[in-house]
Amino acid sequence: MTEKIGVYVCHCGSNIAGVVDVAEVARWAGQLPGVVVARDYKFMCSSPGQELIQKDIQEMGLTRVVVASCSPHLHEKTFRGACARAGLNPYLFEMANIREQDSWVTSDKTEATKKAKALVAAAVSRVAHQEALEALLVPIDPNVLVVGGGITGIQAALEIADAGDHVYLVEREPSIGGHMAQFDKTFPTLDCSACILTPKMVSAGNHKNITLLTWSEVENVSGYVGNFTVTIRKKARYVDEAICTGCGVCQEKCPKKVVDDVFEVGMARRKAIYTPFPQAVPNYPVIDRPNCTFFLKGTCKACEKFCPTGAIKFDQQDEILTVKVGNIILATGYDLFDARRIPQYGYGKLANVFTSLEFERMSNAAGPTGGRIFLRDGVTVPKSVGIVHCVGSRDQNYNAYCSAICCMQSLKFAHLVREKTGAEVYEFYIDIRTPGKGYEEFYQRLLEEGTHFVRGKVAEVTNVARVPEEEDRLIIQVEDTLIGKQRRIPVDMVILSAGLQARKDSKEVAKLFGIACSADQWFIEKHPKLDPVATMTDGVLVAGACQGPKDIPASVAQGSAAAARVLSIIGQEEIEIEAATAIVDEETCVGCQQCIASCPYQAIVYLEDKGKAYVNEALCKGCGTCVGTCLPKCISLKHFTDEQLVSEMIGAMWAMNQFETEALEVA
Amino acid sequence: MAEPKIIGFLCNWCSYRGADTAGMARLKYPPNVKIVRVPCSGRISPELVLRTFRAGADGVLVLGCHIGDCHYTSGNHRTAKRMPVLKKLLEYTGVEPQRLRVEWVSAAEGEKFATVVREFTETIRALPPFMETMQGREQGARKQRSGEKGQGEKGQAVKEAAWTSA
Numbered sequence: 157m158t159e160k161i162g163v164y165v166c167h168c169g170s171n172i173a174g175v176v177d178v179a180e181v182a183r184w185a186g187q188l189p190g191v192v193v194a195r196d197y198k199f200m201c202s203s204p205g206q207e208l209i210q211k212d213i214q215e216m217g218l219t220r221v222v223v224a225s226c227s228p229h230l231h232e233k234t235f236r237g238a239c240a241r242a243g244l245n246p247y248l249f250e251m252a253n254i255r256e257q258d259s260w261v262t263s264d265k266t267e268a269t270k271k272a273k274a275l276v277a278a279a280v281s282r283v284a285h286q287e288a289l290e291a292l293l294v295p296i297d298p299n300v301l302v303v304g305g306g307i308t309g310i311q312a313a314l315e316i317a318d319a320g321d322h323v324y325l326v327e328r329e330p331s332i333g334g335h336m337a338q339f340d341k342t343f344p345t346l347d348c349s350a351c352i353l354t355p356k357m358v359s360a361g362n363h364k365n366i367t368l369l370t371w372s373e374v375e376n377v378s379g380y381v382g383n384f385t386v387t388i389r390k391k392a393r394y395v396d397e398a399i400c401t402g403c404g405v406c407q408e409k410c411p412k413k414v415v416d417d418v419f420e421v422g423m424a425r426r427k428a429i430y431t432p433f434p435q436a437v438p439n440y441p442v443i444d445r446p447n448c449t450f451f452l453k454g455t456c457k458a459c460e461k462f463c464p465t466g467a468i469k470f471d472q473q474d475e476i477l478t479v480k481v482g483n484i485i486l487a488t489g490y491d492l493f494d495a496r497r498i499p500q501y502g503y504g505k506l507a508n509v510f511t512s513l514e515f516e517r518m519s520n521a522a523g524p525t526g527g528r529i530f531l532r533d534g535v536t537v538p539k540s541v542g543i544v545h546c547v548g549s550r551d552q553n554y555n556a557y558c559s560a561i562c563c564m565q566s567l568k569f570a571h572l573v574r575e576k577t578g579a580e581v582y583e584f585y586i587d588i589r590t591p592g593k594g595y596e597e598f599y600q601r602l603l604e605e606g607t608h609f610v611r612g613k614v615a616e617v618t619n620v621a622r623v624p625e626e627e628d629r630l631i632i633q634v635e636d637t638l639i640g641k642q643r644r645i646p647v648d649m650v651i652l653s654a655g656l657q658a659r660k661d662s663k664e665v666a667k668l669f670g671i672a673c674s675a676d677q678w679f680i681e682k683h684p685k686l687d688p689v690a691t692m693t694d695g696v697l698v699a700g701a702c703q704g705p706k707d708i709p710a711s712v713a714q715g716s717a718a719a720a721r722v723l724s725i726i727g728q729e730e731i732e733i734e735a736a737t738a739i740v741d742e743e744t745c746v747g748c749q750q751c752i753a754s755c756p757y758q759a760i761v762y763l764e765d766k767g768k769a770y771v772n773e774a775l776c777k778g779c780g781t782c783v784g785t786c787l788p789k790c791i792s793l794k795h796f797t798d799e800q801l802v803s804e805m806i807g808a809m810w811a812m813n814q815f816e817t818e819a820l821e822v823a
Numbered sequence: 824m825a826e827p828k829i830i831g832f833l834c835n836w837c838s839y840r841g842a843d844t845a846g847m848a849r850l851k852y853p854p855n856v857k858i859v860r861v862p863c864s865g866r867i868s869p870e871l872v873l874r875t876f877r878a879g880a881d882g883v884l885v886l887g888c889h890i891g892d893c894h895y896t897s898g899n900h901r902t903a904k905r906m907p908v909l910k911k912l913l914e915y916t917g918v919e920p921q922r923l924r925v926e927w928v929s930a931a932e933g934e935k936f937a938t939v940v941r942e943f944t945e946t947i948r949a950l951p952p953f954m955e956t957m958q959g960r961e962q963g964a965r966k967q968r969s970g971e972k973g974q975g976e977k978g979q980a981v982k983e984a985a986w987t988s989a
Binding site for chain 2 (some may be wrong): 227228229253255256257258260261262263264267268270271274275278670672674675680692736754756757777778779780781783784785786789793796798801802804805806808809812813815816819820
């Protein structure tokens, strides 16, 4: 044994020393093979504690360091830093967790001390086999891809573009704006959604550092943080963006009307050549190919005839763009829960049952009714309206989670209905949840305005009358849990406050970008509290409602947060890639390619010429699944080699066997 | 009766953190399990488990992220397929399959971790020490072989638990 190992046993005040005999552990560790110094100290993580290690490394020429203290998740970085400062490669350090996994969980002091010894023995045994590793540095491409042009994506794109880096903002629909562009007013301030969103859309559209790619979708992503190559399909608009002035004559002249079930959620019609809404950015129209008379029948071309600049190009093809970016922000938003899935609420069967998004469009001054609230017949003003909360949310049959925005949205609806029609409004809720700045105040305001609040989950919305006053109305059957009675409340209109759910293709999108989805299909962040916009895939960030239900302020905050994270990565110019990566032994590799099949990151490639596997270190995340798969053991994971893991295990076993022999001798 | 010697291979992201969570909640459990941290349960080759038994472990615990929650997306899918096969192999060679236990423990499941450790320690405590079983089996096998063929191969001593043999 040529290594000089230093062992440091931490008291952690009384956290460890109160249970484990730390002095005895240090004494015992001192006689382990290779250990030249073993000390115990009150707080190893403190500056004097770290200096103790540094001093020993420098003065005694330690080649390996073991600290027995808390979890490596807490202080591995701290002690690695101390080693590095003293000139010892940080990968020559090992930690024994004698707090979380010993002193805090073991009642018997003798047993706890024994366990601490075994854990120290394991670490000492392992550390002798550890190797110095250097983290790989890769340059960062300063360009950024933002996927999704809703308010979150716009915010992120603007922040990055303003900082001087280039952004490709990709949006699937013909215009950016997302759901927010569909809304009427925003809670709790009731400022108009378009008034605050449009300026941002225009800024994004005009920004010299933003390449806006609407009517486009990402098709392929390869590479790793700092160096992604992204393929984007720019779908044919059949309109030459370079020539089109956005005058709108084509839309006027187009003879074909189509129900707009995307932006107007089926509430209005648009033409076969259209921009989704007047303030669309960019303002170039798109020809809806499946509905265009020319594409269907070969004649028409009205738009082409009337276009003053000759911008209509029926022969336009999809374009495939390849861009290089260093970071990717996913801001792909949400889908509205399909209220048809709850048949007892009657949506789709009973005409005057509306979804929240339908109501938003109706209430919007630029919407199908010019902002007036009518029943489905388009003329009758409702005298009473029921708003049903938690449609598809907080329901084990649909989505168990709370959609976070529906309470406030429903309160906003109640206010708008009363303001515009003077109707009686009933809110049917399970709990009112208003955790946000000014939200509770808004709720109080609604209470004072005279909205009726009925606490109970609606059982049914029906048009089957039992008494004459229910005739020709919608009856809401509900258990009012505050008075403990079943109630039937007749209304003219029902608004279903449908919850939010993950995009129906979120799983495929997650796969495309190499990130994970939760059971509810939302994208998973790196840490729910401390790293909410990063993901487990470096360089891919998530923001807004694609990560979980969120209102506008939270989405915007996340857009900015993701932008800040990206800018901090760009600012580093180079990024360290995990040094604990897999490596193939070319001598022994038989080229069976089992490892390639097992790799979750496509980090292993097959070298045809050599007939061997090869690991791209920059792509490898160091999981070691390939190592577990390789039968002839030709691939190994640095810092978690078989030798290192086995010696750790052997160290623990050796100690346990020792204690057993001692116990036998005593007996 | 000797205390069971158990090695736990825990993935870094879910189960090791789950064990930390148990610690932070000061949940008490027997000290028999010594934890070896691996990046992902997918890193645990069957050989690693076998070498642990050969070193004299009475039980091996393999803990990883829940399916769908793997930090590395799908590393634990391999574990889920690999470990049941290994259990069958153990059973085939005469090792009680309950000596190997595979569980999914998330970072939040400190309680589950403690329960698994308590249960597993009891399971192992109810079994004879692994080395005894193996020696018994080898003697049996030797007798059988000498009875059949009149000559016996030398039973390989199955002890790797010397400090330097790693």
